[in-house]
Amino acid sequence: MLFDLLERLSSLTRVWFREHPLLTELQPIQLSALLYLARCNRYSNTPLAVTEYLGLTKGTVSQSLKALETKGFLNKVADARDKRSVHLELTPPARALIESVMPPDFLVGAAQRMGARASDLEGLLLELLRNIQRGENVASFGLCRTCRFHQTTASGGFCGLTHEPLEAKEVDLICREHKIADNSLG
Numbered sequence: 001m002l003f004d005l006l007e008r009l010s011s012l013t014r015v016w017f018r019e020h021p022l023l024t025e026l027q028p029i030q031l032s033a034l035l036y037l038a039r040c041n042r043y044s045n046t047p048l049a050v051t052e053y054l055g056l057t058k059g060t061v062s063q064s065l066k067a068l069e070t071k072g073f074l075n076k077v078a079d080a081r082d083k084r085s086v087h088l089e090l091t092p093p094a095r096a097l098i099e100s101v102m103p104p105d106f107l108v109g110a111a112q113r114m115g116a117r118a119s120d121l122e123g124l125l126l127e128l129l130r131n132i133q134r135g136e137n138v139a140s141f142g143l144c145r146t147c148r149f150h151q152t153t154a155s156g157g158f159c160g161l162t163h164e165p166l167e168a169k170e171v172d173l174i175c176r177e178h179k180i181a182d183n184s185l186g
C-alpha cells in the first residue's frame with residue numbers, strides 16, 4: 001500500500017538522521033528547520049514561513065529557532081524595508097553541516113542502483129505531492145523556476161509577484177509564495 005511505503009521510507013529517514021554522528025546534537029524539528037532554511041529563498045526565510053512549512057505550532061517552532069540560534073546555526077536579521085520583520089539566515093557552520101549530510105547516503109546509493117527509474121520515481125512522487133496539495137488546498141512551497149510568476153528576461157530571472165529581479169541561484173530555491181503553473185507539476 002502507498003501509505004505503508006511512505007511511512008516506512010520516512011521512518012528509515014528519521015532513523016538515519018537520528019543515528020548520524022554529525023547530527024546527535026540536533027532534535028528532529030531543529031534539523032527540519034535547518035533543511036528548510038537551506039532550501040528556501042529570501043521571501044521564505046521567516047519564522048512564519050518555517051511554521052507553515054513544518055505544519056507545527058508557532059511556540060514549538062519559535063523554541064526550536066531559538067535553540068538553533070544559541071547553537072550558532074542561524075542569525076536573525078531585520079528586513080531592510082520592514083524593521084519589524086526578521087529573516088533567518090544560516091551561518092557558515094550550519095551550511096557546512098547540511099552539505100555534509102545531504103542528500104542522505106542511503107538514498108543516493110539506492111537511487112544509483114535504480115538508474116533511470118529513480119528519475120521516473122521522482123517525477124511520480126512530485127505528481128503525488130502536487131495532487132495532495134491541490135486536494136488539501138495547502139501551499140506548494142515549490143521551486144521558483146516552476147512558479148507561474150517566474151519570468152525570464154534578457155537580464156535574467158524576474159518575479160512577477162514581487163516585481164524584483166531574481167539571481168540565478170534563486171530560481172532553484174523553494175518559495176512560500178510559489179504558485180503551480182498550469183502546465184507544470186514543479
Ligand code: SF4
Nearest residue numbers: 144147150159175177
Ligand atoms: S517567481 Fe514565484 S516562486 Fe519565484 S520568487 Fe516569485 S513568487 Fe516566489
